[in-house]
Amino acid sequence: MTETEIRPTGSPAPSFPQDRTCPYQPPQAYTDWRGERPLTQVTLFDGRPAWMVTGHAEGRAMLVDPRLSADWGHPVFPVVVQRTEGRGGLSFPLIGVDDPVHARQRRMLIPSFGVKRMNAIRPMVQELVDQLLDDMLAKGPTADLVSAFALPVPSMAICELLGVPYADHDFFEERSRNFVGAKTTAEADAAFGELYGYLHGLVGKKQAEPGDGLLDELIARQLEEGELDHNEVVMIALVLLLAGHETTVNAISLGALTLLQHPDQLEVLRRDPEAVTGAVEELLRFTSVSDYMVRMAKEDIELGGETIKAGDAVLISISLMNRDGKAYEDPDTFDVRRKARHHVGFGHGIHQCLGQNLARIEIEIALGSLIARIPGLRLAVPVDQVPIKAGHDAQGPVELPVTW
Amino acid sequence: MRITIDRDRCIGSGQCAMTAPGVFTQDDEALVALVPGYEDGTGDPRLLDVPMACPVQAIEISEG
Numbered sequence: 001m002t003e004t005e006i007r008p009t010g011s012p013a014p015s016f017p018q019d020r021t022c023p024y025q026p027p028q029a030y031t032d033w034r035g036e037r038p039l040t041q042v043t044l045f046d047g048r049p050a051w052m053v054t055g056h057a058e059g060r061a062m063l064v065d066p067r068l069s070a071d072w073g074h075p076v077f078p079v080v081v082q083r084t085e086g087r088g089g090l091s092f093p094l095i096g097v098d099d100p101v102h103a104r105q106r107r108m109l110i111p112s113f114g115v116k117r118m119n120a121i122r123p124m125v126q127e128l129v130d131q132l133l134d135d136m137l138a139k140g141p142t143a144d145l146v147s148a149f150a151l152p153v154p155s156m157a158i159c160e161l162l163g164v165p166y167a168d169h170d171f172f173e174e175r176s177r178n179f180v181g182a183k184t185t186a187e188a189d190a191a192f193g194e195l196y197g198y199l200h201g202l203v204g205k206k207q208a209e210p211g212d213g214l215l216d217e218l219i220a221r222q223l224e225e226g227e228l229d230h231n232e233v234v235m236i237a238l239v240l241l242l243a244g245h246e247t248t249v250n251a252i253s254l255g256a257l258t259l260l261q262h263p264d265q266l267e268v269l270r271r272d273p274e275a276v277t278g279a280v281e282e283l284l285r286f287t288s289v290s291d292y293m294v295r296m297a298k299e300d301i302e303l304g305g306e307t308i309k310a311g312d313a314v315l316i317s318i319s320l321m322n323r324d325g326k327a328y329e330d331p332d333t334f335d336v337r338r339k340a341r342h343h344v345g346f347g348h349g350i351h352q353c354l355g356q357n358l359a360r361i362e363i364e365i366a367l368g369s370l371i372a373r374i375p376g377l378r379l380a381v382p383v384d385q386v387p388i389k390a391g392h393d394a395q396g397p398v399e400l401p402v403t404w
Numbered sequence: 405m406r407i408t409i410d411r412d413r414c415i416g417s418g419q420c421a422m423t424a425p426g427v428f429t430q431d432d433e434a435l436v437a438l439v440p441g442y443e444d445g446t447g448d449p450r451l452l453d454v455p456m457a458c459p460v461q462a463i464e465i466s467e468g
């Protein structure tokens with residue numbers, strides 16, 4: 001294993017991000033960086049050096065440290081994906097703002113994502129999942145598990161929750177894929193513009209004719225009372241739609257793939273359906289669908305014998321924190337009975353995932369029902385032929401051909 | 405046992421209610437609240453895990 005010593009000047013630190021080869025394992029290069037020290041140095045695509053925090057305890061400490069900023073709107077906020085280059089100044093609500101703006105926005109939204117509210121939508125999610133499985137079985141015995149199942153579950157659920165007509169889902173599913181998968185700033189801008197335009201129109205329509213989704217509530221409670229402006233409501237809707245579309249789909253499809261590749265673990269869940277709840281936590285830990293988080297230091301910070309200087313780019317590696325041997329015994333073993341506590345699959349600190357309890361319910365019901373209804377499920381191609389997403393993206397299969 | 409909750413910090417993640425549902429719940433604003441009669445639930449061994457599970461260090465538990 002490579003030591004994370006300070007590199008001699010002149011030799012550039014390894015590039016970040018790198019693509020996975022196995023869909024559910026961090027890239028070999030990353031695991032080589034898991035040395036004795038909790039942080040290492042990497043280079044972003046634009047040549048900017050960045051710190052990468054790899055230790056579980058240290059990463060958690062950093063994520064609650066107010067000296068780190070998540071202000072995407074800052075002119076020199078680190079850029080990890082080329083498509084967002086040059087977009088300095090455009091800030092995203094929640095995920096891309098610091099307190100106190102963050103706290104104000106988050107307070108408005110948490111009632112809609114609270115534990116009680118989420119438990120109340122279980123029957124809706126179960127119905128959705130059953131319907132999709134009925135359709136898949138009727139068309140079978142082969143399917144692309146991503147497009148037939150893993151994507152429509154979270155997509156329909158977030159539409160239902162927000163009060164966005166699902167009839168329009170093709171439109172924004174495509175735009176949201178185009179935005180996240182864009183190779184150039186121009187492509188990203190075009191997709192973003194269309195999404196923004198659509199939601200801007202929808203918010204206007206809802207002001208005139210209120211419905212009963214989260215957006216309608218936001219409009220009624222906050223826009224009307226002057227707490228939020230039209231642009232902020234549109235941007236919040238955009239963040240929720242993107243987050244609802246681009247993450248849980250991977251957790252479901254990569255979750256299914258990981259289980260199929262670990263038949264003994266799948267068998268545990270077949271015998272004991274109750275164990276699915278715990279398996280979801282282990283899947284979140286083991287697969288780390290969101291691979292990393294991005295921050296910028298606002299002040300000098302001492303960590304692991306190094307000084308992170310004000311203005312430095314800081315990456316927090318979710319996948320390496322979740323595989324830290326100091327926090328988990330046999331971290332590279334997938335064990336659905338492990339009580340995978342304190343994993344950072346949903347992040348940590350003030351930005352910890354707003355949709356986590358929705359995602360948990362979706363993954364649990366989707367995988368639980370899939371296992372129960374299609375006992376003969378298996379991959380239709382060898383695992384090394386399953387196409388997977390690039391290293392900067394949420395991690396998961398692009399397509400998952402299955403048969404039964 | 406003394407349990408302190410800081411509702412100003414709470415971001416409504418629900419980790420506390422998930423970890424020790426006999427003691428923690430969320431109110432209508434989805435902020436942390438103590439379950440009425442929570443004293444009965446303090447024997448739950450998972451309770452001691454809650455301060456670490458909370459993403460924003462809003463919960464403290466001390467003996468006595």
Ligand code: HEM
Binds near residue numbers: 096
């Ligand atoms: C398995 C699925 C999901 C995973 C792995 C995931 C992961 C994450 C992570 C790691 C963060 C923290 C980012 C950071 O600190 O920079 C985050 C934040 C966030 N997530 Fe999720 N997420 C998932 C599902 C969802 C869903 C379904 C929604 C839908 C509404 C959602 C909405 C958000 C929002 C709004 C934030 C920003 C919260 C804030 O800044 O206060 N996520 N998510």
Ligand code: SF4
Binds near residue numbers: 414417418421457461
């Ligand atoms: S775990 Fe912390 S942030 Fe989450 S609901 Fe409980 S007190 Fe609030």
